[in-house]
Amino acid sequence: xxxxxxxxxxxxxxxxxxxxxxxxxxxxxxxxxxxxxxxxxxxxxxxxxxxxxxxxxxxxxxxxxxxxxxxxxxxxxxxxxxxxxxxxxxxxxxxxxxxxxxxxxxxxxxxxxxxxxxxxxxxxxxxxxxxxxxxxxxxxxxxxxxxxxxxxxxxxxxxxxxxxxxxxxxxxxxxxxxxxxxxxxxxxxxxxxxxxxxxxxxxxxxxxxxxxxxxxxxxxxxxxxxxxxxxxxxxxxxxxxxxxxxxxxxxxxxxxxxxxxxxxxxxxxxxxx
Amino acid sequence: xxxxxxxxxxxxxxxxxxxxxxxxxxxxxxxxxxxxxxxxxxxxxxxxxxxxxxxxxxxxxxxxxxxxxxxxxxxxxxxxxxxxxxxxxxxxxxxxxxxxxxxxxxxxxxxxxxxxxxxxxxxxxxxxxxxxxxxxxxxxxxxxxxxxxxxxxxxxxxxxxxxxxxxxxxxxxxxxxxxxxxxxxxxxxxxxxxxxxxxxxxxxxxxxxxxxxxxxxxxxxxxxxxxxxxxxxxxxxxxxxxxxxxxxxxxxxxxxxxxxxxxxxxxxxxxxxx
Numbered sequence: 084x085x086x087x088x089x090x091x092x093x094x095x096x097x098x099x100x101x102x103x104x105x106x107x108x109x110x111x112x113x114x115x116x117x118x119x120x121x122x123x124x125x126x127x128x129x130x131x132x133x134x135x136x137x138x139x140x141x142x143x144x145x146x147x148x149x150x151x152x153x154x155x156x157x158x159x160x161x162x163x164x165x166x167x168x169x170x171x172x173x174x175x176x177x178x179x180x181x182x183x184x185x186x187x188x189x190x191x192x193x194x195x196x197x198x199x200x201x202x203x204x205x206x207x208x209x210x211x212x213x214x215x216x217x218x219x220x221x222x223x224x225x226x227x228x229x230x231x232x233x234x235x236x237x238x239x240x241x242x243x244x245x246x247x248x249x250x251x252x253x254x255x256x257x258x259x260x261x262x263x264x265x266x267x268x269x270x271x272x273x274x275x276x277x278x279x280x281x282x283x284x285x286x287x288x289x290x291x292x293x294x295x296x297x298x299x300x301x302x303x304x305x306x307x308x309x310x311x312x313x314x315x316x317x318x319x320x321x322x323x324x325x326x327x328x329x330x331x332x333x334x335x336x337x338x339x340x341x342x343x344x345x346x347x348x349x350x351x352x353x354x355x356x
Numbered sequence: 357x358x359x360x361x362x363x364x365x366x367x368x369x370x371x372x373x374x375x376x377x378x379x380x381x382x383x384x385x386x387x388x389x390x391x392x393x394x395x396x397x398x399x400x401x402x403x404x405x406x407x408x409x410x411x412x413x414x415x416x417x418x419x420x421x422x423x424x425x426x427x428x429x430x431x432x433x434x435x436x437x438x439x440x441x442x443x444x445x446x447x448x449x450x451x452x453x454x455x456x457x458x459x460x461x462x463x464x465x466x467x468x469x470x471x472x473x474x475x476x477x478x479x480x481x482x483x484x485x486x487x488x489x490x491x492x493x494x495x496x497x498x499x500x501x502x503x504x505x506x507x508x509x510x511x512x513x514x515x516x517x518x519x520x521x522x523x524x525x526x527x528x529x530x531x532x533x534x535x536x537x538x539x540x541x542x543x544x545x546x547x548x549x550x551x552x553x554x555x556x557x558x559x560x561x562x563x564x565x566x567x568x569x570x571x572x573x574x575x576x577x578x579x580x581x582x583x584x585x586x587x588x589x590x591x592x593x594x595x596x597x598x599x600x601x602x603x604x605x606x607x608x609x610x611x612x613x614x615x616x617x618x619x620x621x622x623x624x625x626x627x628x629x630x
Contacts, residue, residue: 138505161406167507178502181493192506196407250505354388356491356500356510356592 089152090115091248091280092137097146099132106132108304109146114248119274119281121291124301125326131252133301134284138172138250139163151247168196171241171279175253177233179225179240186212186221189240196244211239214276215269231262235269242273249273251283255290267293288327292316300326385593389585392511396519399512408509410516418521422483423529430529431536433478437470438462438537442544455549459559462541467564471534472572473620476579479526480612484587487518488608491591492601500592515588522580530576575623579616586612 090113099107106129114120124130135141136148139155148155151169158166179188186208193204212218215235225233234254241249251270255263267290274281285291291298292312300308300315302322308315315323396410403409445458491514494500503510542556590608594600 138501140501140504164407164507167505170505172502172505174498174502176498178498180499180502181497182490191508195506195508354385354589354593355495356392356515356588 090149091118091151092120092282093149094137095147097133097136097148098144099129099136099141100144101132105144106304107136110301110304110306112299112306112309114280114282116280117274117278118296119270119283119294121295121298122282122284122301123286123288123291123298123326124307125286127303128301129304130284130301134250134252134282137282138170139167168192168244169247171244171246171249173234173237173241173249173251173254175256177225177237179233179236181225183225184221185217185223185225185228185236188225188236189221189243192240192244207243208239211243212236214242214273215239231258231266234258234266238266238269238273242277242279245277247279249279249281251281251285253285254283255285255287260289263287263290264293266290270294288329385589388592389589392515392585392588393519393581395511396516399509399516400520403512403516408512410512410520414513414517415521415524418517419525421486422479422522423525426478426482426529427532429482430475430478430533433474434471434533434536435540437474438466438540438542439544441465441470441537442541442548446545446548456551458545458549459551459556460563462545463538463560463563464568466537466541467534467568468571469620469624471537472530472575472579473616475526475530475533475576476583476616476620477613479522479529479579480583480586480616481609483522484583484612485605485609487584487587488591489601489605490514491588492594492604495592495594496597496601515584518588519581519584522584523577526580526583527573527576530572534572571627575620578619578623582615582619583612586615 092112092114094110094112097107097110098105110129110133122130122133132141136143137150139148139150150166153162153166155163155166179185180191183191186205189208189211190204193199193207197204199207208221209218212221215238217232217235217239220228220232220236225236228236238251238254241251254266254270258266270281270283271294273279283291283294295312297309297311298315299306300323308318308320308323310318316327318324399408400410441462442458445461446455449455449458449461491500494514500510503513538557538560539553542553542560545551545556546553587608590604590611594604
């Protein structure tokens with residue numbers, strides 16, 4: 084991996100709040116081109132909040148974020164739309180549109196952002212379905228798919244525009260080990276085939292160590308450690324060892340932070356579209 | 357861990373807090389409704405320039421769902437209302453021996469009042485609730501986030517087609533509702549008073565003015581905006597899970613029907629001032 088190239092993602096002193104509560108306390112990190120960066124941490128550590136900020140889904144309190152060399156604060160609306168076309172996201176729940184077939188879900192970004200004809204779009208969708216091993220399932224509705232198939236369909240939709248960056252939120256959550264391992268292989272295949280930078284949020288240690296070039300460990304809204312899987316394993320830091328040994332850290336769970344994590348908002352969420 | 361904000365202890369303080377919170381939420385929702393209308397108009401005209409066009413196909417789908425699929429229930433309800441008005445009108449006018457003048461009351465009541473009101477309430481219960489449930493479910497399933505990260509503006513993609521689809525189809529359905537109500541009333545009058553359907557409609561045309569027709573249709577336009585915006589706002593404010601979607605759906609229906617009836621009253625007052 085080349086280390087002196089400009090990073091695809093660069094975060095400096097990121098501070099984020101949910102309501103009055105500060106969740107991220109000045110995060111600085113970078114993700115290099117074609118790297119798989121895994122973000123780990125316990126419950127309420129802020130990893131989902133960090134991911135939502137990296138995806139520009141939340142407004143930060145302070146700090147700066149450069150995505151693909153662009154400071155996202157300086158982008159106009161059109162520039163932001165264009166930047167988003169270069170980013171793919173595979174959500175934890177899949178977030179497939181329940182009123183559309185699997186193929187229509189995957190085709191949606193092409194339909195909205197390109198002027199390709201229907202035949203070409205069909206071919207591209209079929210190719211991506213083959214990549215995620217869902218060939219022949221395009222006509223099914225999301226409700227007819229298993230959990231693992233939904234995640235793979237979400238990956239197909241996330242990479243249909245051949246993005247430069249792929250964000251994955253808990254790709255193996257709720258899946259059995261065999262399917263989880265297959266998804267890890269899929270992430271590695273996608274990186275190799277599409278030459279993408281990939282950021283994965285997960286709490287699965289095996290998965291993290293299998294796919295990561297580097298791992299960022301978050302703890303109570305701060306970065307505890309950034310390093311390769313071998314460096315993390317060798318760390319003598321007590322809290323990292325606790326995480327690696329899967330020791331519960333219940334005193335860290337702030338009910339308000341937990342509520343915010345579950346709902347994405349405070350008690351009254353407000354209107355958000 | 358920092359302490360949670362303390363809760364007021366006395367009944368009055370708690371009540372004041374609830375009232376204050378409710379007021380702030382209501383103001384926020386009204387403001388959000390205004391923003392949704394403004395942004396929908398913005399995306400309709402400026403969308404193509406930003407690569408975010410409001411799709412005509414999505415508007416047609418909304419029109420089909422709101423109007424065409426609702427026709428059976430629209431026909432049934434408006435026929436029932438027309439016959440009910442004829443029954444009550446004849447019963448009342450019989451006291452004065454003026455049953456033959458029943459057409460006057462029926463025509464004015466249906467075209468100015470009942471057609472837009474019944475259509476509005478029907479669409480609020482049927483489509484407004486469905487819109488709130490759809491957007492609420494999309495919010496808790498992260499589908500709105502998915503739209504954002506795909507570079508698809510959710511107001512352009514979801515709210516604008518709903519608003520413009522309803523704006524076109526609800527006045528059309530209201531016009532149709534009025535016709536159905538008048539035909540049903542005419543048939544009842546024909547059977548009861550031996551006035552032919554042709555004579556009934558000749559009287560209706562004599563009685564009604566363009567102003568009466570526009571009165572009903574203008575209200576239906578206002579109802580369309582209210583139903584769509586209230587559905588979108590409630591769907592977009594869902595928190596929690598399925599329970600939250602259920603509450604938002606109920607709120608959308610109650611708020612939309614309340615808004616329709618109150619707007620109807622205010623509009624009727626203003627329109628008849630001169």
